[in-house]
Amino acid sequence: MDAMLTPELSALQARIRTFIADQVIPLEGDPRGGAHGPDESLRRELIERARRAELLSPHAARRYGGLGLSHVGRAVAFEEAGYSMLGPVALNVFAPDEGNMHLLEEVATPAQKEQWLRPMAEGHIRSCFCMTEPAPGAGSDPSMLATTAVPYQDASGEGYVINGLKWFITGADGARLAIIMAMVPQVGATMFLADMATPGITLERNMDTLDRCFPGGHGVVRFSGLRVPASAILGELGQGFRYAQVRLSPARLTHCMRWLGAARRAHDIAVAYARTRMAFGKPIGQHEGVGFQLADNEMDLHVARLTIHHCAQVLDAGHLGLHESSRAKVIVSEAVWRVADRCVQVLGGQGVTGETVVARIFADMRAFRIYDGPSEVHRWSLAKHIIKGHRPAGTAA
Numbered sequence: 001m002d003a004m005l006t007p008e009l010s011a012l013q014a015r016i017r018t019f020i021a022d023q024v025i026p027l028e029g030d031p032r033g034g035a036h037g038p039d040e041s042l043r044r045e046l047i048e049r050a051r052r053a054e055l056l057s058p059h060a061a062r063r064y065g066g067l068g069l070s071h072v073g074r075a076v077a078f079e080e081a082g083y084s085m086l087g088p089v090a091l092n093v094f095a096p097d098e099g100n101m102h103l104l105e106e107v108a109t110p111a112q113k114e115q116w117l118r119p120m121a122e123g124h125i126r127s128c129f130c131m132t133e134p135a136p137g138a139g140s141d142p143s144m145l146a147t148t149a150v151p152y153q154d155a156s157g158e159g160y161v162i163n164g165l166k167w168f169i170t171g172a173d174g175a176r177l178a179i180i181m182a183m184v185p186q187v188g189a190t191m192f193l194a195d196m197a198t199p200g201i202t203l204e205r206n207m208d209t210l211d212r213c214f215p216g217g218h219g220v221v222r223f224s225g226l227r228v229p230a231s232a233i234l235g236e237l238g239q240g241f242r243y244a245q246v247r248l249s250p251a252r253l254t255h256c257m258r259w260l261g262a263a264r265r266a267h268d269i270a271v272a273y274a275r276t277r278m279a280f281g282k283p284i285g286q287h288e289g290v291g292f293q294l295a296d297n298e299m300d301l302h303v304a305r306l307t308i309h310h311c312a313q314v315l316d317a318g319h320l321g322l323h324e325s326s327r328a329k330v331i332v333s334e335a336v337w338r339v340a341d342r343c344v345q346v347l348g349g350q351g352v353t354g355e356t357v358v359a360r361i362f363a364d365m366r367a368f369r370i371y372d373g374p375s376e377v378h379r380w381s382l383a384k385h386i387i388k389g390h391r392p393a394g395t396a397a
């Protein structure tokens with residue numbers, strides 16, 4: 001795959017690789033990285049390092065200070081960033097902000113872009129995306145959306161009053177911008193932009209999760225009588241689910257890119273151990289049971305990278321179909337998970353300790369088979385498509 005990169009992308013790949021090794025990995029043990037992700041001072045230090053290295057927000061358009069990378073360019077840059085769990089934070093390509101920036105770039109008005117997209121792309125503020133709700137609200141099935149946005153009109157103007165409860169909201173703690181999905185009666189699901197400091201928004205608590213790589217962790221957020229002006233609507237009324245797809249298709253893929261980098265790191269550590277650790281008279285890598293796991297890792301990493309680059313090329317050429325993005329998400333999330341799991345095994349007892357970052361990668365990665373659509377939901381949706389006689393694009397007849 002590397003041989004197929006343009007000279008410019010190869011040079012960028014080398015620059016990011018060096019940056020991650022020299023400027024980011026040394027901060028992995030920093031005490032400012034807590035149970036709910038790196039704190040704001042660590043995030044800012046990482047961002048400043050990337051800014052100095054001219055690597056900040058490579059995905060954002062040049063007019064917002066980014067490098068304006070294509071999707072294939074992102075595949076290269078994000079995999080390199082993902083090699084450290086702090087890398088996506090440093091380059092400002094972590095979730096959910098990277099997907100939110102993409103959504104704003106596609107849908108927001110020029111005024112909304114100046115207000116929210118520019119400071120996000122410059123690394124000054126963070127955001128969150130508020131869609132999932134506790135039962136009986138929206139989870140795997142977004143149509144169960146229970147949060148409402150009811151129109152009001154009074155002396156102060158026109159707008160909407162939002163009520164509802166969201167959870168698993170990544171980055172809510174410390175975010176400035178909330179993108180809120182709510183149901184407007186008789187109109188349909190609609191997205192709204194709100195400053196997290198607005199009265200009516202409460203971060204009730206942070207949830208304790210296996211991962212600790214996302215700034216701000218994952219919050220429970222209540223909207224209670226939140227009043228937003230009509231100018232806070234993102235895009236058009238009633239188009240919320242369509243915009244969710246605008247965000248989700250590429251956002252699934254960029255998660256794949258970052259987690260591929262993390263899986264490659266775990267594999268590199270496992271290979272180094274297997275080459276030197278002796279058992280029963282030879283390095284463990286020379287025992288078939290270990291060597292085959294490393295070979296399987298190579299195959300999984302290769303298939304994941306091919307899948308990502310194929311989808312990135314399709315996105316650069318136009319539009320990536322939902323089923324194709326579903327298929328890619330399942331292929332990659334399950335491949336990188338198998339890699340991380342094998343690496344834990346190859347490292348023996350150390351695999352579950354903090355002696356290497358492999359246990360951290362394993363824990364951080366687990367939820368990727370659930371968010372942006374659980375594997376089962378993607379399989380179910382693909383199966384319905386197949387039974388109807390369709391094939392996802394790119395499938396041989």
Ligand SMILES: Cc1cc2nc3c(=O)[nH]c(=O)nc-3n(C[C@H](O)[C@H](O)[C@H](O)COP(=O)(O)OP(=O)(O)OC[C@H]3O[C@@H](n4cnc5c(N)ncnc54)[C@H](O)[C@@H]3O)c2cc1C
Binds near residue numbers: 132169211
């Ligand atoms: C770490 C993390 C970060 C997240 N960040 C965000 C965020 O920033 N913003 C946000 O809005 N949400 C976020 N989420 C929420 C995430 O998108 C949901 O967890 C996901 O959509 C699943 O919804 P649920 O948890 O309600 O599971 P449920 O809907 O309760 O489903 C439970 C399980 O049922 C199974 N299932 C469901 N439907 C089917 C089916 N048709 N066929 C077969 N099996 C099925 C699946 O195995 C699924 O895992 C995050 C979640 C996690 C874990």
